[in-house]
Amino acid sequence: MTRVAVLGAKGRMGSESVRAIGATDGLEVVAEIDQGDSLELITSSGAEVALDFTQPGVALDNVTWCVEHGVHVVVGTSGFDDERIAAVRTLLGDEPATGVLIVPNFSIGAILMMRFAETAAPFFESIEVIEMHHPDKIDAPSGTAVRTAELMAAAREAAGSTPLPDATTTDPDGARGARVADIPVHSVRARGFVASQQVLFGGAGEAFTIRHDSHDRTSFMPGVVAAVSGVSARPGVTVGLDAVLGL
Template sequence: MGKIRVIIAGPRGRMGSEAVRMVEETPSFELAAVLDRKNNGRKLSEIGHFFQGEVPVFSDIEDCLQSVKADVLIDLTVPEAGMHHARTALAYNVRPVVGTTGFSSEELQELQGLVREKGIGCIIAPNFAIGAVLMMKFAKMAAKYFEDVEIIEMHHDRKLDAPSGTAVKTAQLISEERKKKSQGHPEEKETMEGARGADYEGMRIHSVRLPGLIAHQEVLFGSEGQTLKIRHDSYTRASFMTGVRTAVETVMKIDSFVYGLENIME
């Protein structure tokens, strides 16, 4: 098998630039092109001093897919662009690996249907950090024994969605083991709206946004006389690249829709 040819959407973004480096440093990958909304027709080396090579830049995904042969599209942009890119990639038989959060359940169902039609792989992952995926798995395990839980997620102040996709995914996994339950005093009242956070089947999710943070999450369980805290911290965006690399390698071997990196980790 030859090298896996990859297109990256959003190469100038914080995550996208790390993905470019990861692809360039992985011997079995080849960077075929990038999608950037501003620099159509230029070369990658012309749009950032840290980029190398003469990789073409496209602003329109259809132009890109008609001009360049590729196996996988990595999208690390925003939900609206990510959905459009994933749809179009599947139409051209290119396998999407999408790290954008904020997709609705209807959009995920649409992608699942397109994947069934095409018979090729697609991976959507709220979080590509291996440690974050393990945190979610451990939280699901703990939920069998602790029914009271709150999630505190902390991200940089440029993040657009709240709560984070990782927090929502964590709550969904916990709910598979935990019966729906309202927590706290049955007559509690918020004297300031939102003080108790978002409500997901009775468990609370709190979102913190501050400069200096990258991506952090704490899952706090409580029962009589004890608490259990499961926490993950990403200090640099390089922490996500092992998961992105794993997803690219895996998506080439599957013909199904996968939501969540935990589903491809044994």
């Protein structure tokens, strides 16, 4: 039985995760921690794994505390950027005993979407990403969009692809979107969406689109369960669920 503490347990993802973990054989929620609660509840409850669905401003402090106390961590908090990841790598050192799994998206479909996009990227001249989320999301672009762009850019670099064509010279209002690894990324925040993303590919005489939609937060729960179950077997920092899923 793996004992799990959920941080941000009263939030949308945290509360759904508490239910999913509690319904899974071999997993047990032993601490539900939210704003104002002490992190000491993690160790006093005997938790072996902490699942963090808090806020970007406190997530790194939470991870640091867990690593210093020998507790494995799954980070699902949005906005856990490269700077924070680098800080965790430094904290863990060269021979880490604790696992920190940072997951931009827990949806199995979204992970496959990223993998398919990475595979397709070197074969098309043009690429753009459009991500669509609910208006309560505090970060833009989404972690999934950033990760997708980075994976595609790396695949294109490895293949020796030419730069994306774009003759735009005047864009005072940012209509062409943000640039992530030199790939245009556009963020939509609108009521009615949970989490959606399109990756648009263009070549001479053809267009190709990969799209993924999460309609409900239950779609993330198989990934949450896989992450919580698998983090202890992966000491050090792991980004994404790919390795846990065997991709």
